[in-house]
Amino acid sequence: MCRDAFVLVSASTPEDYLEYLKERNYDFIVTGEEHVDLREALEVLNKKYKARTVLLDSRSGLNEALLGQDLVDEISLIMLTLLIGKEVDTLFANIGKKKPIELELLKCEKLEKDNVWLIYKLKRSSDK
Structure with missing residues (x-):
């Protein structure tokens, strides 16, 4: 049931954490300034992964x-x-x-x- 893993981050996420994700080959989606913009994140998820259903x-x-x-x-x-x-x-x-x-x-x-x-x-x- 689980395929690709990705992480949602905002523009204010520290660069060292982004490097941590890159080193481990985690895909991440940057949305929102201070906090993750969930609506935009779901739109990106749909465009990038063709995801229409999200299991939470x-x-x-x-x-x-x-x-x-x-x-x-x-x-x-x-x-x-x-x-x-x-x-x-x-x-x-x-x-x-x-x-x-x-x-x-x-x-x-x-x-x-x-x-x-x-x-x-x-x-x-x-x-x-």
Whole structure:
């Protein structure tokens, strides 16, 4: 499922870190001045790699940033038959505090070991 690796950096990324990436043959995309411009990064990713779908397997910060900038069309979740207690960073820790995000269920499939795969479309104000 994983092919080429690349790193997103901004124009303010220190030169020694860029050299570190070059030495290890990591491709990097420079967007934004102080912080990575996620919208532009996705556009470059599409042009350079022909990527139309991006799998995001991260913590809540990047999820929040992409959702907050309206850069997500669908959310695909695999729910495991396992409950985890305290001190767990959730995928959507700070999302919806300003305004809840409504979802529309597109797919629900039972997987092995009673796990479930859910795919949701994000409802936009134009969808209502």
